[in-house]
Amino acid sequence: MKFALFGFPKTGKTTLFNLLTGAEYEVGFHQKKKEELHLRTCSIPDERLDKLAELFPDKEKKPATVDFIDLAGFQPGEIKTSSYLAQLRLVDGLAHVVRGFKAEEIPHIFPEINPRHDISRMEEELILADLLSIEKRLTKLAKELRGKSSPLGIREKEVLEKAQKHLLEGTPLREIDFPEEEEKWLRAFSFLSLKPIVQAINLDETKLDKIDHPEKFLPRRGPKQGGLAFCGKIEYEITQLAPAERGQFLREYGLQEFSIQKFLRLSFQVLNLIVFYTVGKKEVKAWTIPQNTPAPRAAGVIHTDMEKGFIRAEVIPMDILLQVGSFSKAREKGLIHLHGKDYLIQDGDVVYFRFAN
Ligand SMILES: Nc1nc2c(ncn2[C@@H]2O[C@H](COP(=O)(O)OP(=O)(O)O)[C@@H](O)[C@H]2O)c(=O)[nH]1
Ligand SMILES: [Mg+2]
Structure with a gap:
């Protein structure tokens, strides 16, 4: 972070x-x-x-x-x-x-000395910077799209124009509830607002x-x-x-x-963050990730190879592990659960990722 x-x-x-x-x-x-x-x-x-x-x-x-x-x-x-x-x-x-x-x-x-004024003024600065990035990209896109049919290019243009409209109304992009697909386009631009x-x-x-x-x-x-x-x-x-x-x-x-x-x-x-934990050979570690992160992407925070080769996650909630006192006891009691790639990591999960190199 x-x-x-x-x-x-x-x-x-x-x-x-x-x-x-x-x-x-x-x-x-x-x-x-x-x-x-x-x-x-x-x-x-x-x-x-x-x-x-x-x-x-x-x-x-x-x-x-x-x-x-x-x-x-x-x-x-x-x-x-x-x-x-x-x-x-x-x-x-x-x-x-x-x-x-x-x-x-x-x-x-x-x-x-007026914090409200200065905060509004700064929002305008962020919005202006984003509007300039959008204008630049739209100009380039218009050239690229001339005489060509590019569904991706057209979609990008639509999403950027939607963002532009909100910005022109003075709304920072963080306040707009974009669908995931649109948000993905927008994230690629690292817009400030x-x-x-x-x-x-x-x-x-x-x-x-x-x-x-x-x-x-x-x-x-x-x-x-x-x-x-x-x-x-x-x-x-x-x-x-x-x-x-x-x-x-x-x-x-x-x-x-x-x-x-x-x-x-x-x-x-x-940032809507949660914490998960890993216990490795030498280290006990805490990691921050956004809520609703699927297991492979969480593994990728540790190492990109672990995301690419993700097989499954062995998970036990921290409070349960602390109650039983060890991984071996937790295993005996069947308290460690195996999860696949769709599992969303929860706050306080202690996770062991199995992956293939
Ligand atoms: N009176 C007062 N002065 C402060 C306060 N915070 C910072 N300053 C002073 O404001 C000046 C600028 O601070 P600095 O942290 O360098 O601000 P920056 O330019 O935003 O990085 C310094 O002389 C600070 O000592 C505060 O809460 N009260
Ligand atoms: Mg300074």
Whole structure:
């Protein structure tokens, strides 16, 4: 799973990146080259994995991970430039960092501090980038289709025109319930407004009472989208304390959680993710996949060969395995089930994939 932190300049992108990943990049500093980015991989804390790993003390515990990238800020109208587009297209989810704090010495690009306005403005940017991609592709398609009969080309044109219509009405593609066949066409273009998005609002320290109600700052609500409010300044101060003291200070500010905890929960929601587990020769591992992933595709997350040569999946739900305490007991009791290629992996499944090389 990979998320890009992006947004207008001086909104707290690098501040949030540091809070989420434990990195210590300099903030308030303008990345000079647009291509320059920060990248960090974080382990996802997982109590079920901890329990599973206790059953296999000689194996290494490998949590699922999330990659974060932190991009340079961009001015309105700038997102279309290729260096941003290429980076944003690569990720599974977008995290729009939104300016909610006031500070005279840190000018904001818009006259007011208004998260709703800035979120709408950013949606327009994503929509505009997608419209440009569609226009380009339609122009090329028109040439390709001239004088030829290509059912696939015609279908592509229809799907793109449908998407274009929604975009022209100002609707991000993630809000449209496309049939699977159309969504497949669209996914191939990595449209920005189709990607799940978290809007992370960097609140003023005077607005801490709003931190549990990020939805108040969202101009629209929809699927594959969610809000998170944080206060970069205060959370940064807390991270400067000794680890043992941090929880207490967080609560003294009336805060329940660190941003990473909220972010991970929200990212699972907007990407519609579940976790499955594998127990290999040396490692006990957690993997994230979208809900309703068929077994072969889940195997492909581990290795493409396992997807190609998929034979069957041996599956036991985690809570049952923990109850009986070992694979051999589970096998004796007939609790491990064999599933074929149509089986949809469930959250908490412990899976052994049989495959042919
Ligand atoms: N007052 C205040 N300043 C902040 C907050 N979050 C970030 N800043 C400051 O805003 C400036 C820009 O932050 P940075 O994380 O580099 O923003 P970026 O340009 O979006 O990456 C820095 O000087 C930060 O210290 C906040 O919650 N409150
Ligand atoms: Mg930055």
